[in-house]
Amino acid sequence: MPYLSDRQYGLLPHRCLLVKLKNSSSITRRLNLDYKLNVHRGCVNTIWWNESGTTILSGSDDQNLIVTNPYTQKVLTKVHSGHRENIFSAKFLPETNDRRVVSCSGDGVIFHTNFDRPNSSHSQEGCFTCHGSATAYEVRTIPHTPNLFLSCSDDCTVRLYDLRTKNQCLKDQCKDDVLIKSNWGITSMDVNPMNPNEIVCACADSSVRLYDHRKLSTQVPLTISSSINGLISYFSLSDRKKQDQSRITSVVFNSHGTEILASYSSESIYLLDPKQVLSQEQMQERLIEHKNNKRIKTNLNENQPVLNNTQDKENKNSPVKRLRLRGDWSDTGPESRPSNEEQEVVEETATVPVQSDSSNEQQPPNRNLQNFIMQRMSDILTQLVTSSTSETEQTNEETEIATTTHESSVSTENNDHLVDSSTRTSNNDETDPNHVFDLIYGETERLHTEDEDEDDDDDDDEESQTTTNTTESSRHARTFLSSKWDRLRKCREAERSQEENLLKNIPSLGLINSYEGHRNARTMIKEANFWSDSYVMSGSDCGHIFIWDKFNGDIIRIIPADEHVVNCVQPHPLNYPILASSGIDYDIKIFSPLAEIPIDDTERINRTVKRNHAMLEETSSTIRVPANFIFRMLTSIYRLRHPEDMSTLDDEDLTE
Incomplete structure (x- = not known):
């Protein structure tokens, strides 16, 4: 590192030195866990540095907002936010001395919290219920603007709040302050740090949309067409006619505002160029070519035959479905394995003593036992359904009853979605169950x-x-x-068709590169971010932080960071080589370049990437069901197998 001597003799400014250090492969490969901040009693869903990098704001399932000094590990401020659901996003308002915060939660409520205000007045003041009950995913501030902030939600809107005109709004799904309206839920967004007029949004139709704030307004009646008038360009991952959309869990600008990073659920991370102009047809051709080149490169590295798109889809559309109970995290974390490796792990753990991890010390004492029980219940549930396939396919009458009953049960299952809202996914919770699942569930309802x-x-x-x-x-x-x-439904389909026609002539964002090897399937708030001008990073369901070379897409480092899932990755804002992360664990982890020599992760990378690929395939064939569903399933199976015993059983015995 010759630039270190330049710094020693005053030839290199300190700021330039930090940039060079973060762009250094040697420094990046030395990152290791420094310490943990055990300040929450729930999953930490959001972390955010202040502008000077001296404190971290965090929000959690415990509904607390906490400001911590990461260097002294002391809590500076702790406030119960007023949220009644898991906090998904929280940000410091600029130029407020880190005393004012905006946050959002799974029930769609937005809060403006002033730490200097008495706690007793937090209940209504600063509360905004404009999104209704739709999940609010993100709040974003505008640089150097302390009184304006944005929020996005499943209600298909981006709202701009001005705290100078109102400090609360308790109207449900009000029409005020709507800046952007779409026919699709908006799951993430960001503001260009160099040009605050540019707002990038991630929509539920797999598209990344770049808007010009100057062409939008909250003062006029907003329609879909008026929002599209403010649309500069957009990137769509797939052909809309195929309807195989993937949820976008994160979209973010780099520090220069010249690149956009978008992370897709059960897919890759894409690096986009907001200044490159392509037609949608050109973009789709380039995207197909890029994916084919990636597939060839991956298979050549692994010495495997090249699979085409048809084979991939056949693997994902396997008729055999696995049932997993909500709350079962056994398929996440560094110790998770594909089903074909589970038996090997059992044999290994039977002979090799397991070393305790300090991260378990801050978890509830019975949490590991709960995880084990949930995993076993999921396994038993899947085995029972599989073994009952032949018995439940005997009558067409039962099939018709089951189909009708399942349709009526969808709303019941959806009502449970906020119980574990920080970990929901759109791809699997809403997937229609297989034929056997319908039959058994329908039979249960019919017999009741x-x-x-x-x-x-x-x-x-x-x-x-x-x-x-x-x-x-x-x-x-x-x-x-x-x-x-x-x-x-028909009205929404007509509106979406109209929106598609309006989008045909909108130019596309340019595709620079894509990154894969991680696993993004179990949570809706998994972040991808820029580590520096040369590297990008993301959390993963395997409990690691992945770091890629931005230019060639190679994984240069994976860092163990969570017992289950890493959701948040936030580098230091002043380019110091310090990283904060959080996830399903109840702590915040701080990473620094502590290793004496650069770490060679090649073996671990190859092993982890292979497992992640296999487990993504399994996840695509997995249906998550409520925990109380297992009783209905067991009761139904017993009734189907032992009809002669049913006359001797009381209804009370079956329902208690």
Whole structure:
């Protein structure tokens, strides 16, 4: 490093030295865990440095906002935010001496918190419920502007709040302050640090959209077409006609505002050029060519035959589905393995003593036991469903009943989505179950209905007539709701078709490179970020931090950072080689270049990438179900296998 001597003799400014250090492969390969900040009692979903890099703001499932000095490891400020769901994003407002914060949560509520305000007044002041109950994913501030901030949500809007005109808004889904409106949920966004007029948004149709703030307004009635008038360019991962969209979990500008990094769920991370102008047809051709080149390079490195797109899709569309209970994190973390390796791991752990990890010390004492139980329940549930396939495919009548029942049960399952909202994914929770799943679930509901009918036989005629009327009334209500939802669905499809027509002539963002090898499938808030001008990084479901060479896409370092999932990666804002990360663990981890020599991760990288690829394939065939579903499943299977015993069982025994 010859520039170190230049610094010694005053020939290199300190700021330039830091830039060179972060761009150095030697420094990047030396990153190791320095210490942990154990300040929360829940998963840490958001971390953010202040402008000077002296404190870290964090938000968690415990609904607390905490400001910590990462160097002394002391908590400077701790406030209960007022949120009632998991905090997804929190930012310092610029030029407020780090005393004012904006945050959002899974229930769609936005809070403006003033640390100098008495705690007793936090309940209503600074509360914005404009997004309704739709999940709010991100809040973003505008450089050098202490009174303006943005939020994005599943309600398909980006809203711009001006704290000079209002400090709260308790109207549900109000029409005020809407800056951008789309027909798709907006899952992430960022503001260009060099040109705050540029806002990049990630939409649920797999598109990255770049807007010009000067062409948008919150003062006029907003329509889809008026928002598209402010659209500069956009990047779409796939052909819209194929409807195989992937959720974007993170989109971010680099520090110069010249590049955009977008992380796709169950897909790659893409580096985009906002200044390059291409037609959509040219972009799709370049994207296909880029993917083919990546596939050839990967398979040549692994000495494997090249798979085409058709083979990949056949693997992902396997008819065999695995059921996994929500809250089961056994498929995440450094110790997770594909199913074909699990038996080997069991044999190894039976003979090799397991060393304790200090990260477990700050977890609840029964958390590892809970994880083990959830994993075993998922395995048993899958085995029961698989073994019952032949028994549940015998009658067409049951199939018809199951199909109808499953459709009515979708809303019930969706009502549970905020229980573990920081870890939801769109790709698998909303996937239709396989045929066996439908049959068993439908049979359970049908038999419960029959049990209720048998109980009604013991009632008098008046109660029987009342029950009949109630049933008929419920049937009409379901028919009405079904018809209403059908009309809403058709209306939304028409609006989306209109939006697609308007987007045809919008130029595309340019594609620079893509990065893969990590695993982004289990959470909706997984971040990708720029480590420096030469490297990009991301969290992963395997519990590692991945660092890629920005130019050739090679993985140069993977760092163990979480027992389950790494969600947040935030480098120091002043280019010091310091990194903060967080995830499912209840702590914040600080990494520094502590290794005496650069670390060669080649063997670990190859092993981890291979496992991640296999586990992504498994995840695409996995359906997550509520934990209480296992009782219904077991009851249904017992009834199907032992119908002769059902007459001797009381309904109370089956439902308790």
